[in-house]
Amino acid sequence: MIRPPSTHIHPKIQENSRFNPYFKDCIGAIDGTHVMARVPTKISAAFRGRKDGTTQNVMAAVDFDLKFTYVLAGWEGSAHDALILADAVERDDGLSLPPGKFYLVDAGYAVRPGFLPPYRKTRYHLKEYGAGNHPENYKELFNLRHSSLRISIERAFAAYKNRWKFVYNRPFHPYKTQMDEEVEELVEEVPDVGAKTKKAGKVMTWTPPMSACMLRCLAEIAKKGVKTDKGFKEVHITKAAKTLTILVGYAVTTTQVSNHLRKWKVRYQRIEKLRGLSGALWDDDQKMIVLEEQHYLGHTQDTPKDAEFLNTPLVNFEYMEACFANKLATGKFAMGSNEPLGKPIDVECSGKTIDLESGETIGEEFVQGQAAFDFGGQGMDATTPSPSSGSNKKRKRVSILSDEDAVQVSNMSDALRDVASAINNTCHAETHPDLCKTVMDLVGFEMDQKLAVLDYLTEHKAQGLNFMKMEVAVREASFKHIIAKNPDLV
Numbered sequence: 001m002i003r004p005p006s007t008h009i010h011p012k013i014q015e016n017s018r019f020n021p022y023f024k025d026c027i028g029a030i031d032g033t034h035v036m037a038r039v040p041t042k043i044s045a046a047f048r049g050r051k052d053g054t055t056q057n058v059m060a061a062v063d064f065d066l067k068f069t070y071v072l073a074g075w076e077g078s079a080h081d082a083l084i085l086a087d088a089v090e091r092d093d094g095l096s097l098p099p100g101k102f103y104l105v106d107a108g109y110a111v112r113p114g115f116l117p118p119y120r121k122t123r124y125h126l127k128e129y130g131a132g133n134h135p136e137n138y139k140e141l142f143n144l145r146h147s148s149l150r151i152s153i154e155r156a157f158a159a160y161k162n163r164w165k166f167v168y169n170r171p172f173h174p175y176k177t178q179m180d181e182e183v184e185e186l187v188e189e190v191p192d193v194g195a196k197t198k199k200a201g202k203v204m205t206w207t208p209p210m211s212a213c214m215l216r217c218l219a220e221i222a223k224k225g226v227k228t229d230k231g232f233k234e235v236h237i238t239k240a241a242k243t244l245t246i247l248v249g250y251a252v253t254t255t256q257v258s259n260h261l262r263k264w265k266v267r268y269q270r271i272e273k274l275r276g277l278s279g280a281l282w283d284d285d286q287k288m289i290v291l292e293e294q295h296y297l298g299h300t301q302d303t304p305k306d307a308e309f310l311n312t313p314l315v316n317f318e319y320m321e322a323c324f325a326n327k328l329a330t331g332k333f334a335m336g337s338n339e340p341l342g343k344p345i346d347v348e349c350s351g352k353t354i355d356l357e358s359g360e361t362i363g364e365e366f367v368q369g370q371a372a373f374d375f376g377g378q379g380m381d382a383t384t385p386s387p388s389s390g391s392n393k394k395r396k397r398v399s400i401l402s403d404e405d406a407v408q409v410s411n412m413s414d415a416l417r418d419v420a421s422a423i424n425n426t427c428h429a430e431t432h433p434d435l436c437k438t439v440m441d442l443v444g445f446e447m448d449q450k451l452a453v454l455d456y457l458t459e460h461k462a463q464g465l466n467f468m469k470m471e472v473a474v475r476e477a478s479f480k481h482i483i484a485k486n487p488d489l490v
Contacts, residue, residue: 004465005061005069007098012064018145028063029104029153030115032081033161035073043326045228049077059084061095061103062156064149070095074334081108085115087334096466104150118143118150126151204256208315210244214257215264215319217243222322232261232323261323268320274309287317431458432468442479452489453482 005027013019013026034055039047047054055077061070072088072095085105088095097103097114105115107124118124119139126147135141217240222228226236237254244252274289275282277299281290289310291299300307432438439454457464467478483489 002068002071004096004462005063005098005101007101007469010064013149019149022145023104023149025101026104026116026149027098027101028061028069029150030059030061030085030109031106031150031153031157032057032059032084033157034058034077037077045326046076046078049079051077057081057084059088060153060156062153064152066152066156066159068156072334081106082110084334085109093462096462098469104146104153106150116146118146204252206260210248211260211264212316212319213244213247214240214260215316215323218261219319219322228323237261264316264320265324268324270306271309271314271317271320274306286313288313431461431464435464435468438468438475439479442476444476445479448490449479449483453479456482456486456489 007027009020009024010027013023019026034049034051035058037047037054037056039054044054047056049055049057056073057075057077057079059072059075059081060068062068070088072084072091075084075087085095089097102114102116105117107117107120109115109117111117119142122139122143123129123133123135124143124147126144129135129140129144135144218232218236221232221236221239228236234254237257241252241254241257244257271289274280277289277291277295279291279295282288283290291310296310300310435457436454439450439457442450457467467475470478
């Protein structure tokens, strides 16, 4: 059962002068871990990160009793930990931080209110202080104590993975599922262009025609069916550099192409996020994100940098889509521990809808890393290509599980669903005992409004618990916000 963290000083901190009073407001630690995932081939590139195979990056928060207080699962394996934390904080029912409290995080996260990382470029891990290597300055002393507390999240992950071996061993798939790698195409050797060029020209300034030339060259490579799951290979970058060299008349290096390509990748990622804005429409003819004037003015006032992507045709969008589509982490599959379990997840790929829970689709291949983190039985109806690797023809998909194995897997899946349902039923099962009295004691509001908000907070128990933790002035503001946001309540 996942419960919100306690706001009281933990005994581990209170009773130890090494931590008290310096960490007295610390309520736990946050970190991410990679869990192997089985996903459709079309979107597998986004799930390939620094770990082998396809994974999802799961962020979790624990207290110092090694109890999980929040979990956000489903982010693609290539996503950065800081991006996932930002998503957890921005979610309506996401990670909540009590006023004046903070979590410990590692150096991969940025310094921001409520999240405390260690000093960078300074010794940190406990093993670095062993064998008499005592701290030599205040930064090392802080990092040592920070590490001594933050190790709680590492211990929690280790206990979890030791308890649930399916995270490693894929018990539902006792067969080899790794796809045969496609034989690389024979490519003619390219003359010394790019990184091998020793004569450096003037500082390069990218012009729109040069950017379009680079993207068009790489898009044509991607459209030919060449595998770019892990990004474009060196031979592809070199080909683009050679094309640009012919266009501009001086040497263009592969490093310049790679750096510029990275900028367009970030640009495309921002465009995809803006396409998901509430009220945003997509004009496929002009390749343009359309917002009504009122929404446009409000959004650009908050984030002026987004103005260049809204209500104007997007330059080179088709080339960007060919190069980067389905290869970026978007978090569209992420699900927090405050959300109901067991919801089916549908993924749209090239006009087809893929049900990740059943794995059923027509003409789609799946990449299997390991059983997915969702306990809904993802990946039960597994198929795999023919072991023959000598033919270039499309490989047939055959069933691997026998009838006996299928029955056993089905029974195990039903049992896991029962566990998920039981956990779901215990999350925030009770409202705060003083909620009714607190709401009724508020002054300046009508009785109908109080009863409506009480019903709302009773139904949304997590918000009700947060409501009870607020100061009086903040509580009144929250009351007004609930009424304004839900006019149908009264």
